[in-house]
Amino acid sequence: MADTSSLPLLDRGRTIAPAGYNRWLVPPAALAIHLAIGQAYAFSVFNKPLGSLISGDPAKPDALDWTPTQIGITFSIAIVLLGLSAALFGKWLERVGPRKAMLAASLCFGGGFLIGSLGISLHNIWLLYFGYGVVGGIGLGIGYISPVSTLIKWFPDRKGVATGMAIMGFGGGAMIGSPMAVALMGQFKGIAPQGVAPTFIAMGIIYFLFMQFGVWTIRVPADSWAPAGYVPNAEHSALITTGNVSADNAIKTPQFWLLWVVLLTNVTAGIGVLETASPLIQDTFSDKIMGVGNGVTAAAAAGFVGLLSLFNLLGRFFWSSASDKLGRKTTYAIYFGLGILLYCLIPTLGHNLQLTLYVVVACVIISMYGGGFATAPAFLSDLFGKYQVGAIHGRLLTAWSTAGVLGPLIVHQLHDHAKEKGLTGAAAYQNVFYTMAGLLVVGLLADLAVTAVNEKYQEKGPVTAEAGGH
Amino acid sequence: MNPKPNSPAPVAAEETTGGSAVIAWLIVGLPLAWGVSQTFIKALALFK
Numbered sequence: 001m002a003d004t005s006s007l008p009l010l011d012r013g014r015t016i017a018p019a020g021y022n023r024w025l026v027p028p029a030a031l032a033i034h035l036a037i038g039q040a041y042a043f044s045v046f047n048k049p050l051g052s053l054i055s056g057d058p059a060k061p062d063a064l065d066w067t068p069t070q071i072g073i074t075f076s077i078a079i080v081l082l083g084l085s086a087a088l089f090g091k092w093l094e095r096v097g098p099r100k101a102m103l104a105a106s107l108c109f110g111g112g113f114l115i116g117s118l119g120i121s122l123h124n125i126w127l128l129y130f131g132y133g134v135v136g137g138i139g140l141g142i143g144y145i146s147p148v149s150t151l152i153k154w155f156p157d158r159k160g161v162a163t164g165m166a167i168m169g170f171g172g173g174a175m176i177g178s179p180m181a182v183a184l185m186g187q188f189k190g191i192a193p194q195g196v197a198p199t200f201i202a203m204g205i206i207y208f209l210f211m212q213f214g215v216w217t218i219r220v221p222a223d224s225w226a227p228a229g230y231v232p233n234a235e236h237s238a239l240i241t242t243g244n245v246s247a248d249n250a251i252k253t254p255q256f257w258l259l260w261v262v263l264l265t266n267v268t269a270g271i272g273v274l275e276t277a278s279p280l281i282q283d284t285f286s287d288k289i290m291g292v293g294n295g296v297t298a299a300a301a302a303g304f305v306g307l308l309s310l311f312n313l314l315g316r317f318f319w320s321s322a323s324d325k326l327g328r329k330t331t332y333a334i335y336f337g338l339g340i341l342l343y344c345l346i347p348t349l350g351h352n353l354q355l356t357l358y359v360v361v362a363c364v365i366i367s368m369y370g371g372g373f374a375t376a377p378a379f380l381s382d383l384f385g386k387y388q389v390g391a392i393h394g395r396l397l398t399a400w401s402t403a404g405v406l407g408p409l410i411v412h413q414l415h416d417h418a419k420e421k422g423l424t425g426a427a428a429y430q431n432v433f434y435t436m437a438g439l440l441v442v443g444l445l446a447d448l449a450v451t452a453v454n455e456k457y458q459e460k461g462p463v464t465a466e467a468g469g470h
Numbered sequence: 471m472n473p474k475p476n477s478p479a480p481v482a483a484e485e486t487t488g489g490s491a492v493i494a495w496l497i498v499g500l501p502l503a504w505g506v507s508q509t510f511i512k513a514l515a516l517f518k
Contacts, residue, residue: 028494035498169498175505213497296516303516306509313506359516 012097017219023154023227025217030147030166032214033102036207037109037143038173040082041309043075043132045178049185049194053123056193070125074116074133076404081137083401086145090391091247093142098150098218105143106211112136113204120197132200144170144397147214148377149390153221156386157230159378160328164320167374171313175306177203237327237382239450243458244387251395255383255453258446262332263376263399264406265443269339269436270369271407273362274312276415276429277305284350284358284426296355304359311363312370319371320378328379329450335368336444343437350426373400383453410435 008014017023048058050071055062093101115131118124147166155162184202188195250256273280278301287295296304323331342361349358376396381389411432418428 022488022491024491025494028491028498031498031502035502169502172502172505175509176501177505179505179508210501213494217494300516300518303513307513307516310506310509310513 010096010100010103012095012100012220015097015099015218015220016222017225021219023221026147026151026154026219027162027165029214029217030151031169032217033105033143033147033211034166034169035173035176036211037105037140038170039177039203039207040075040078040136040140041171041174042178042181043078045181046196047071049196050120050128053120053193053196064123066125074128077129077133078137078140079404080401081134082140082144083398083404085138085141086394086397087141088394089138089142090145090394091388093146093394094149094247094388094391097220098146099215101142101146102211102215102218105139105146106208106215108135108139109143109211110139110204110208112139113200113207117197117200117204120200121192141394141397143211145390145394147218148393149386149388150218150220152377152381152386152389155227157227158321158324159381160320160322160324160375161317163377164317164374167320167377168313168316168370170373171309171316171370174309175313180206238452239327239329240382241385241453241458243455244385245383245392245453245457246459247388247391247395249457249459250380250384250388250392253453253457255450256392256396258450259376259379259383260396260399261446262443262450263372263396264403265439265446266332266335266339266369266372267400267403268407268410269343269439269443270366270372271403272411272432272436273365274308274369275408275411276432277308277362278302280429281358283424283428285353285355286425289425290353304362307359307363308366311367315367315370316374319368320374323371323375323378328375328382329447331371331375332379332447333444335372336440336447339365339368339440340437340444343433343440346433347426347430350429383450385458387459 047068051066051068052058052061053066054064061067089101112131112133112135115135116128117131119127119129119131148163151162151166152159181199181203184199185195188198188202192198245253278298281296281304282298282301285296287293289295319331319335326334342365346358346361346365349361377389377393380392380396384392414432414435415428418431
């Protein structure tokens with residue numbers, strides 16, 4: 001990562017909060033970053049326009065038009081780069097502080113859109129992959145972890161609430177990004193094919209500017225700062241450490257890898273629902289099964305996808321906040337225990353054509369998928385201390401990248417196999433849900449196996465801000 | 471907050487800059503509320 005030490009305003013020392021700084025300014029700063037980068041979840045809004053740049057008609061693609069698979073790779077690259085860059089730049093972020101990291105994230109994310117726009121204009125998919133996928137993906141990774149350790153330091157008394165608020169933004173980003181992209185493409189349709197390239201330019205600039213609010217608002221607390229009335233280590237849990245473990249030592253502990261499995265299984269299962277949400281509900285409650293005119297239409301399916309996004313957002317805040325009271329291990333046990341029951345129930349509800357209950361259960365499942373993301377930083381802080389927790393979180397996010405590849409792969413394989421056997425409706429998806437329930441059993445066992453980290457991994461003596469502590 | 475070292479009971483910061491916090495929350499809250507409302511409108515189609 002480039003050295004920006006010639007810009008003193010970005011130095012960690014200049015970001016230490018002055019006396020009287022309101023800590024409730026920090027979550028909006030974090031949200032500004034997460035709401036922007038959460039746009040990645042809405043990338044599919046570009047699928048049809050990008051697939052008809054030559055023909056101009058999504059229904060009649062030209063031989064030179066990009067295929068859905070080619071376009072889909074852009075998102076996959078971005079998610080893989082998210083995990084890799086979060087893992088690679090985590091320690092750098094802890095050293096230089098959140099402001100520099102957020103600025104780097106805004107430059108990468110906004111710049112990724114601009115390079116992507118050039119790729120679209122030149123109809124060069126490799127430039128789109130490089131721009132939105134690689135450069136933008138690095139912005140996603142750095143941006144995702146940049147406010148986490150700062151929030152934990154500002155809210156040692158409400159770690160779950162604080163990180164839940166920020167990570168909620170990543171879930172909400174698609175809700176802004178999707179309608180904004182549709183509106184901009186409509187506006188620019190007259191000046192470029194499908195209006196996509198100018199939309200990329202506009203979004204790159206808008207997101208860069210919006211992220212600057214976070215960059216220039218974020219502050220780290222002074223070393224001695226603590227919330228009024230806060231008693232350190234007042235929580236009565238054997239899992240909450242009083243020591244600090246470095247990122248390099250954390251990955252040597254079984255606890256880190258158990259949490260990696262916990263995140264992997266929770267995300268893989270959730271992606272199983274998100275990935276297939278639209279065809280799933282249309283196939284399960286089709287006109288053929290429900291009677292002509294009673295089936296779920298494409299518009300209603302889009303509403304279902306929107307509802308899942310909303311519960312993805314709400315779950316991040318609700319479950320992460322609840323974990324402050326319930327404890328992280330118990331909260332994950334609920335995700336998995338309740339999740340196993342609900343994943344097994346969904347095919348039955350589909351067979352019985354209970355649409356409302358089906359939607360409710362899917363929403364609860366997705367709320368726990370979001371909750372799994374948001375509870376992870378607080379769990380890491382409990383186990384490893386606040387020193388380098390951002391860097392440890394970054395390394396944990398490689399589980400997300402893995403799940404991003406594994407989840408869709410499992411779903412498509414099982415669904416294709418069911419279709420080959422001639423299964424239709426809910427039956428075509430039941431093995432998907434039962435397999436995901438099986439994955440959640442693995443996650444539950446991993447969660448239950450988490451114990452306190454052995455003291456031999458802890459840092460000896462005080463930790464410094466420059467080394468990533470604070 | 472209290473930046474002095476070794477101070478166990480710092481002053482709560484919330485009382486001093488409440489207005490700027492409200493503005494900050496509006497800056498991120500308004501776009502989010504717009505996005506949520508758009509999603510909610512779309513979701514209504516499911517129950518028609």
